[in-house]
Amino acid sequence: MVYSQPHVYATIFALSVLKACALDSYIAAVYEHSVILSEDTKIPVSPEDALMLMNKNMDVLKGAIKAAALQGARIIVTPEDGIYGWVFTRETIYPYLEDIPDPQVNWIPCTDPDRFAPAPVQERLSCMARSNAIYVVANIGDKKPCNSSDPKCPSDGHYQYNTDVVFDSEGKLVARYHKYNLFVTETQFDYPKEPEFVTFNTSFGKFGIFTCADILFHDPAVVLVSKLQVDTVLFPTAWVNTLPLLSASQFHSAWAMGMGINFLSANTRNSSLDMTGSGIYAPNGPRAFHYNTETENGHLLVVELSSHPRLSPTYPIAVNWSSYATSIKRFSPDDRNFSGVIYFDKFTFTELTKPEGNRTVCQKDLCCHLSYRMVEKQEDEVYVLGAFDGLHVVEGEYYLQVLSDGRLINQNGTSKAVLSVTLFGRWYEKDPPHPQQAFP
């Protein structure tokens, strides 16, 4: 095709206008919410009582959304189960659910609340987004009627889904995501038939969304990043901190770094369940995080992020560790190894008795080599090096092994005492089938 000169100028002009509208950076917010729980979730309540409880939580979220918008935030993430809590049966969650339409219907609940059945929660969230001109991400429950024409239809005549919704700054519903990897205790919800890969575009980057335990699995989490190339992941969660491998700030920040994306994680706060740890994480490290062991309070984080981290000058260069990994010589073997259990997985360990040293510990084909030096070791402290290669089977089934090219180096020491240092590898191909696919 041949363009005349004026046409080319017009094209260049249009491109530069587009560029001016797109933002290189934006302000993001996450809110760690101390959820107000129902007094009794074993007996069903009326829809009015359910809404009353949800309104109490939304009153709190409204304050956080407003405060975030006043600080210039373009988007705010609120936690999983943040509007009604978590301990329910299939029957007792029902009054809390709304029918959430496919975003393709192009709906602003705030200005057109009656278009789809009663939807007071969607209406209120939409209005909070609209009146503060901010994207609002929330987690609520979706119900979808079905009948015997669908062989998988539950006997009570509807599906119930753990669902994330996103309303844009005009209050329009722009994303709906049904959680694919339910946690074992979430018997109140159904698995969607297929994983959903939900993304949406904004002037400040492309976004993807998934929920809590989804982070441990390939679909949809890895696909959103590697295939759909999102810039930022939105992550509502109700995460129980489980040391030494699965503490919220540690794990979510590591996922952002490993996958090379921004990650906005909003956790719930509950001290008796060890739920805390929210953050705004970038590929080169945490930008802001909150880990609260003192109070039951909620907490707002607001910080600036690159809209397209892959284009940012500080984006970490991809490294191929393979040649390094294959060149490592195993350190002197240690026959004083022993077995121990971490979160139900049987590790092989060796104790780090000396102030500095080089150690190797192996399990099956997996060997871990460690060079270390301790600045200080208290009388009551014990440090060990451990390896695990196998299928984790409690509270979710997933295969763990650090692949042959894993490496972690710290040259400058740490600013605080080390609690745990972990190379956490997932071998997705060795996972058992997803529950929805395993029992058709």
Ligand SMILES: *[C@@H]1O[C@H](CO)[C@@H](O)[C@H](O)[C@H]1NC(C)=O
């Ligand atoms: C059963 O569900 C299908 C699909 O959702 C719908 O088209 C049909 O009208 C329903 N049948 C009855 C009897 O409700």
Ligand SMILES: *[C@@H]1O[C@H](CO)[C@@H](O)[C@H](O)[C@H]1NC(C)=O
């Ligand atoms: C987002 O924008 C890209 C091009 O910038 C386009 O290819 C993609 O289809 C858009 N995605 C959505 C969900 O609109």
Ligand SMILES: *[C@@H]1O[C@H](CO)[C@@H](O)[C@H](O)[C@H]1NC(C)=O
């Ligand atoms: C934390 O969660 C537990 C279990 O759901 C509940 O009994 C307790 O009341 C919650 N704590 C607070 C402060 O809400």
Ligand SMILES: *[C@@H]1O[C@H](CO)[C@@H](O)[C@H](O)[C@H]1NC(C)=O
């Ligand atoms: C990494 O390096 C190894 C050789 O050491 C090579 O075989 C492999 O293809 C490289 N991987 C990538 C992704 O470049």
Ligand SMILES: *[C@@H]1O[C@H](CO)[C@@H](O)[C@H](O)[C@H]1NC(C)=O
């Ligand atoms: C401990 O190390 C010895 C020698 O390296 C090895 O033969 C043995 O299998 C190891 N024991 C465990 C529990 O890994």
Ligand SMILES: *[C@@H]1O[C@H](CO)[C@@H](O)[C@H](O)[C@H]1NC(C)=O
């Ligand atoms: C550990 O190994 C490194 C080389 O990999 C060597 O420089 C160092 O002296 C060793 N440290 C000890 C305590 O053996």
